[in-house]
Amino acid sequence: MLFDGMPNLVVAATGARLLVNPGLDRNRPYGEAERAILSLEGARLAHSTISAWPGYAATPVLSLDALAAASGLAAIAYKHEGRRFALKSFKALGGAYAVERLVVQRGSAEGLTVTCATDGNHGRAVAWGASRLGVKAVIYVHETVSEGRATAIAAFGAEVRRVPGNYDDAVRASAEAAAANDWTIVSDTSWPGYDLIPRDVMQGYAVLAMEAEEQGAAPTHVFVQGGVGGLAAGVLSWYWELQGAGRPRVIVVEPETADCLYRSALAGRWTAVGGDLDTIMAGLACGEPSQLAWALLAPGADAFVTIPDARAADAMRDLADLGIAAGESGVAGLAGLRAIAGDAACRAALGLDGASRVFCIGTEGATDPVIYREIVGRDPEDVERMSA
Structure with missing residues (x-):
């Protein structure tokens, strides 16, 4: 349903909140100010460096055909970072x-x-x-x-x-x-007086989008995790500089209890949130956005979605049924998509339909097997063995 007085805000029956970014300017060019933060040149340097490390391989992009059909979409592509080096996480890139x-x-x-x-x-x-x-x-x-x-x-x-x-x-x-x-x-968080190293961290994250493009991903929509915003900014920067106004729509997903990017968009300025930030999506339990990341997301991200923990747990179990062991934070992008895909107002707001091709990044595997077993009811090794 639409909120009175806030036409950009939609709440789905699943408890997810969708905010179409009031500050979005899709026609804004990716200029010198943006390239001073992240650039295609920087992403290519990161890729050439990381691809030379022992054990490097581009993580797979998996087609989730059954989930796409159930969600009324043409395709869902899921990049499985649970196979990134020995870390089972995209963070190695940063x-x-x-x-x-x-x-x-x-x-x-x-x-x-x-x-x-x-x-x-x-x-x-x-x-x-x-x-x-x-x-x-x-x-x-x-x-x-x-x-x-x-x-x-x-x-x-x-x-x-x-x-x-x-x-x-x-x-x-x-x-x-x-x-x-x-x-x-x-x-991966920047603040006044500290921004050079976070640029390198975020620049490494852009390698995900670069790899996915080389692997044939051509999305109309990207659902990506929030946190402090570094990953989302890294991915957005690649598509924005490369494709300009023709880039896919980028939707940032956060836990409802740690929604600093959503609240920043709602307020129209960088905003921190307090409290214990308690969520099973532990990697996204952040109360203060990275200022560098926010400088890109504020004008460039299409929308922000918040989800309750139950939606992440559901997504973990859905993926387990497909032989994919994914951690609590790793499923957030997919969980955000699944949480709003059945809502007509959300679909209309984002232009999601039967022709949409959605790209989600599974940012981590089962990085804590004990917690994974508690949520899914199976060992991650047994789950992954299904698809071996």
Whole structure:
């Protein structure tokens, strides 16, 4: 139903909220200001660097024909990042790439210590990248990060420090420690005075769209995870600079309890949200948008969707039935699509119809097998064995 006084806002029967971006300008060219943040040239450099790493392979783009038919769409393409290196997450393209760029720019790894805050996957990628290059890493996690995810970070030799509060509290703790110890922050979140390294992180994320294009994906719509906005901005930047006003519609999906991008769009300005940000989509439990990411999303993203946790759990089980083990945050884009695809007003607002080809990024596999088993009722190895 449409909300009175807010014609851009639609709420579906599934509990999802859709906000067509009031600040959208699809005819705005991708100019010098945008290229100073992210560019095709930067994405190609990231791709050439990452593709030279041992074990690199473009992650598969899977056709979800049954879900597309059930949703009244021509196609749903799902990029399965659960097969990205040993990390089972797209974050290898960002955090690990930024660590390598840092070492290259310094000319040496000697004496370098990197730090960051994480909900799990980013810290794991930074720790992995640091381990590859002989760099010390100190990773901050907040109180609700699962022990399984903290252990996975420590397995790469990083020191893991747990702090009270939420993700944004961990960001502050990491920044304070970096200032006190002369460490280097490798964050996917930017703030005033800190924006160079987050550009490298986000630039690595654009490789996802570049790979997908090489694999034949030609979407009319892209549903992509929110969080601080780095992934969404990276993907948007590729399509926007390459295709201009003819690019696919980009829809950003967030948990309803951690909806800083949705609220920023609603307010027409960068906006932080407070509270415990509690959601099963742990990788998206962020209260403050990246300012760099928001500079691209504010004029360039087509819409913002928020979903309740139940929709993510449903999507995990739907994918398990297809032999795909996907984590809670990894399914958010697909869950957002599924949550609104049955609502006539949402479909009309986004131009979704029987000819639409939708691209979703499955940003993580079952990065915490214990949590995955609790939600899906099966072990991820058994699920993936179905499609082997």
